[in-house]
Amino acid sequence: MGLSLSALAERKTLWPWLLLAPLTIYLALFFLVPLVEVAIMSVTEPRPGLANYEKVLTGSLYRKVFLNTFGTALLVTLCCLLVGYPLAYLMSTVSKRAAMGILLLITMSFWTSFLVRTYAWMVLLGNNGPVVWLMQTLGIAEPPPLLFTRFSSTLAMVHILAPYMIMNIYTVMQKIDPSLIRSAESMGAYGKSLFRHVYLPLTAPGIANGSVLVFVICLGFYVTPVLLGSPREQMAAGLIGNQIEQFLAFGLGSAMSIVLLVVTLVILGIYHRRFGLDKLYG
Amino acid sequence: MNTLMRWIGIAVVIFIAAPLVIVVPMSFSTAASLQFPPPGYSWGYYQQFFSDPSWLRPAWNSIYIATMNTLLTMALVVPATFALVRHKFWGKSFANLMMMMPMAVPHIVMAVGYYSYFGELKLVHSKLGVILAHSCLSVPITFLVLSANLKGFDLTLERAARSLGATPGQVFRHITLPILKPGLAISALFAFIQSFDETVVAIFISGRDAETLPRKMFDSIREEADPVIAVISTLLFAVVFAGLIAPSLIKGLRRMAGGTPSK
Numbered sequence: 001m002g003l004s005l006s007a008l009a010e011r012k013t014l015w016p017w018l019l020l021a022p023l024t025i026y027l028a029l030f031f032l033v034p035l036v037e038v039a040i041m042s043v044t045e046p047r048p049g050l051a052n053y054e055k056v057l058t059g060s061l062y063r064k065v066f067l068n069t070f071g072t073a074l075l076v077t078l079c080c081l082l083v084g085y086p087l088a089y090l091m092s093t094v095s096k097r098a099a100m101g102i103l104l105l106i107t108m109s110f111w112t113s114f115l116v117r118t119y120a121w122m123v124l125l126g127n128n129g130p131v132v133w134l135m136q137t138l139g140i141a142e143p144p145p146l147l148f149t150r151f152s153s154t155l156a157m158v159h160i161l162a163p164y165m166i167m168n169i170y171t172v173m174q175k176i177d178p179s180l181i182r183s184a185e186s187m188g189a190y191g192k193s194l195f196r197h198v199y200l201p202l203t204a205p206g207i208a209n210g211s212v213l214v215f216v217i218c219l220g221f222y223v224t225p226v227l228l229g230s231p232r233e234q235m236a237a238g239l240i241g242n243q244i245e246q247f248l249a250f251g252l253g254s255a256m257s258i259v260l261l262v263v264t265l266v267i268l269g270i271y272h273r274r275f276g277l278d279k280l281y282g
Numbered sequence: 283m284n285t286l287m288r289w290i291g292i293a294v295v296i297f298i299a300a301p302l303v304i305v306v307p308m309s310f311s312t313a314a315s316l317q318f319p320p321p322g323y324s325w326g327y328y329q330q331f332f333s334d335p336s337w338l339r340p341a342w343n344s345i346y347i348a349t350m351n352t353l354l355t356m357a358l359v360v361p362a363t364f365a366l367v368r369h370k371f372w373g374k375s376f377a378n379l380m381m382m383m384p385m386a387v388p389h390i391v392m393a394v395g396y397y398s399y400f401g402e403l404k405l406v407h408s409k410l411g412v413i414l415a416h417s418c419l420s421v422p423i424t425f426l427v428l429s430a431n432l433k434g435f436d437l438t439l440e441r442a443a444r445s446l447g448a449t450p451g452q453v454f455r456h457i458t459l460p461i462l463k464p465g466l467a468i469s470a471l472f473a474f475i476q477s478f479d480e481t482v483v484a485i486f487i488s489g490r491d492a493e494t495l496p497r498k499m500f501d502s503i504r505e506e507a508d509p510v511i512a513v514i515s516t517l518l519f520a521v522v523f524a525g526l527i528a529p530s531l532i533k534g535l536r537r538m539a540g541g542t543p544s545k
Contacts (some may be wrong), residue, residue, distance in 0.1 A: 015365070016374075022358050024377075031384055033399060083290075084317075108302060114514075126436050130319070222390045264386065
């Protein structure tokens with residue numbers, strides 16, 4: 001009897017590991033090893049040493065690209081917030097039917113591939129597109145170039161990432177107890193002060209979630225900046241791609257990758273300690 | 283304050299809708315380049331897409347790769363999710379973190395890693411390489427969706443079956459699996475979409491032979507902005523629309539037909 005009990009206990013401790021083993025081995029082989037290889041290449045290609053990091057961290061080109069990446073990510077996050085907060089607010093105040101309609105629109109936008117949305121902005125902002133046509137009709141004879149600028153890539157990224165922000169804020173707003181707002185009003189809070197002291201703090205978790213998510217995705221964004229941005233104002237991911245595809249500079253590309261990875265992990269790490277990573281996606 | 287926010291909200295609705303709306307008329311355009319409004323309408327670019335192997339091949343590649351990716355990901359993630367949701371064991375929080383890691387690494391970083399690693403394994407430019415890479419990237423979202431479903435599972439149902447004399451295998455087959463079916467289907471769908479949409483890693487490792495649809499679209503947009511892309515965009519868009527609308531339509535149909543479907 002005693003023997004079978006201990007056997008049962010042992011089985012209990014082994015069972016989860018048996019279930020986890022295939023995936024663990026798989027991730028070790030096809031996720032961890034390539035990642036470690038990037039780290040190794042960054043200190044061995046073309047010759048051993050820290051020369052790549054020295055270049056990436058002090059070279060003027062790289063500094064410019066990293067600063068640009070941060071600036072863009074910050075700008076996009078801010079714009080997503082400015083765009084997302086009012087929309088989430090609109091959704092939580094209109095009728096249920098209208099809110100469902102807007103939700104459907106956002107879900108469709110979310111599920112439409114990055115590439116499709118990037119392409120759509122190319123059409124919208126192109127020389128023969130509706131925006132230029134509208135500007136000309138309004139009497140602007142020579143509209144400024146819109147496509148392949150910082151403006152076009154930022155706008156498209158805001159459009160692509162806004163659903164993340166909106167959904168995070170909307171989820172929080174929906175849960176706000178209306179009686180809280182009413183009681184604040186009954187105590188004399190209204191307008192700006194009601195917003196600042198009651199509504200904003202209550203929606204802060206959604207803002208934090210959405211902002212971290214948008215910022216982190218934006219830091220590593222490749223497709224949209226490459227297709228829509230100005231070649232003179234590259235972002236980190238685009239430059240990494242160049243190093244690998246065009247210059248075959250694996251060492252430099254890897255060193256940049258590791259810097260990008262470390263920054264991303266630090267931000268997510270801080271987030272994880274405070275809120276837990278699994279909360280990030282709702 | 284409130285009215286201002288509402289007006290901005292309405293403007294944002296237009297901002298979000300505009301790019302989704304513009305693609306559809308563009309796909310029926312007769313213009314050789316991007317021009318809006320189109321000078322005329324035709325099915326020309328649809329015919330071009332459905333008769334051009336250089337577009338059809340990547341489309342099939344993508345469907346094949348996404349299907350294989352789904353099978354592989356589910357085979358790995360389903361058991362692991364059971365272990366993580368239903369068992370307490372040493373190292374669990376670490377295992378949880380491990381499942382989420384592929385989501386935390388920028389895809390461009392993984393692309394660099396796969397480019398060099400699969401180069402050594404002679405897997406670059408092969409479908410197998412893309413499938414293996416995509417399966418790693420699909421783990422977090424598949425796990426999140428499935429574990430949310432599994433956490434909501436009422437364990438007393440299994441216990442009841444056990445107390446009535448069912449073996450663990452019978453419980454799994456007749457109780458656990460049927461209840462979990464919708465959750466499994468949705469997480470499989472997420473795995474499929476993750477692979478079907480993945481662009482960055484595919485750009486670097488799929489080559490000519492395993493070229494996926496997103497890679498072909500990326501190259502095409504970068505080089506010439508071929509209007510055929512509007513066709514693909516409209517088709518993908520229609521699939522998403524159908525996917526979102528279909529469930530509620532089916533629900534409505536069932537309600538109209540009266541009663542719930544028998545299992």
